[in-house]
Amino acid sequence: MEFSFNEEELMIQDTARQFAQNQLKPNAQALDHHNDRELFLSQVKQLGELGFMGINIDSQYGGIEAGSVAFSLAITELARGCASTAVTTSVTNMVAEVIQAVGNEEQKSYYLPKICSGEFYAGAFCLTESTAGSDPSAMRTTAVRDGENYILNGSKIYITSAEYAGVFVVWAVTDKEAARGKGISCFLIDGNTDGVTVAKAEDKMGQKASATNEVSFDNCIIPATALLGEENKGFKIAVTELAGGRIGIGSLALGLGLEAMDYGKAYIKERQQFGQPLANFQGLQWMVADRYTELEAARLLLLQAASLKDDKKPFSTQASMAKVFASEKANDACYTALQLLGGAGYIKEYPVERLARDVRITSIYEGTSEIQRVVIARDLFA
Template structure:
């Protein structure tokens, strides 16, 4: 068993780390406070120029072709500096990947290159609805064929990057008569399509710079050739092809947790109480030791899932294991880091306060921790 990264993987990890330190970290607090989309989009374009918007996409479509392990390593480094930028990068990578896996050649040629090149700031998924979150099969957005177009009606919520996405993968019910989940189809929707509306930007606890919007479809007309995959096969795409997104979110969460513990460890060496640094106290030492151990284990789980995906082997269970463990470990790391900093950790003078807000959502989106445990248990018990 070889745990050594390839030279290409090391270069990508190092490039991501340097970019995050140089470009993302200095503006992360400002983005959190101001939601300055121009700063965000400028950094997204720079990431695209470096090849980070299509890490597991064939170079024939403008991707890097570096693989899923490289994707995981990059998301961790970006997550250390700015979660808002990291989540946008992760989702855009997954949109390009899904189109690559199930799209037609015409769809690949049309939609993947602008995502990878930075011509479009981002790509988005339109899956979640008010009555269909963890249970996407209960979605109510509908699509009816009318000549050469499908007419979509309904709405989506909590859609990442909707304000500046160039293309959306949207799921809608195309056959209401069949068994639940069997009559759902995926579509490629452009923001210029008639009847497509991007709604309000949610006011969130964290990840402020990443837009999270509702979508509305009011007789939205989508060309028939924009069906992604097969008609009525959209639910399978949602549950199978999107598992890779859990590697991205878990990797980003790992980066946030590592950044929080790095900050807390440095602080503990300098903070004097009882005439000595608090890092000399066993209570602090154990918090540091336990959190870094959990984060190290998280990375091994993430890289294992990424490696399986790279080898075209089944990886859904492993991705869920990695996601639930990494995100919950990162949440614990941020909470403990804040505790180590004490009152300072609760102020915006230190980034741990932001890390703690940013990390909380990672155990909710891309499938909650509870859903990940269901997936894992079903695989083990089948």
């Protein structure tokens, strides 16, 4: 594993850092309080125009071919500015990578340029259902073949970016008689397709500017050409691509943890009690030292997983290790930062309150911490 970045990776990291500091960070508090959809989407579109929606996508389809390490670096920096924007970027990249990995030439040529350019504000990953969360093989959404079409019925929940996504990657049961996980197929569905209904955005604890919606399919007719990959072999697609998505969410968590700790560290250097700065007290120094050590370890785990992915080596276990560690240590970091601020940390005027709410979901979505441990243990005991 390389411990230094190439020129392109450094440029992407720096561009993401500047965009986060100049564009995202000044607006993050307002988006959290007022949910200004127009402002949010304008920022997302700018990221598309800068190339951040196709970081690991081939240039022939409008991507920048920078790789997974660059993706991790970019998401970490964007999260420091606005977690809602970072998760939209992460999931959209995941959707693009699904299409690139499994799609045929017609599908790739049609959808990828629209995602990479920002013409589509986002892509949506429609897997989770009310009865199929950590166990997606239990899904009930169906796709029945009808001549040259499929007819979809069912619903998905907790879908990031659903209300403004240009394309949905949707999983559905196509063979009810097959063993669980064996009769599932994957489809590409345009966001404006008849029979698709997107419910109002959920009222969430954090990451409020990013829409999370239920998506329903009511006798939704799609052409057979919408099938992504082979029929009845879609479950493997979901499992494979979720591993890459975990690098994104782990990187997002890392960015939140670093932003919170940087703010907390600066605060205790200025805040005085007992006639001296709080930063002079060893108890607080050790709290800060522990959190930064953990976040650095998280960063290295994420880069290891990303590097393995770039080298086309097995990385699923490493991605789960990185995701569970980064998300849990970022939660610790945000709550430590809140503690460093004392009462001020609990007030919305200070960003740490928002960061603590934003980070909580990172140990839940893209696979809970418990599921990551299942993945890791299966590999260890194989």
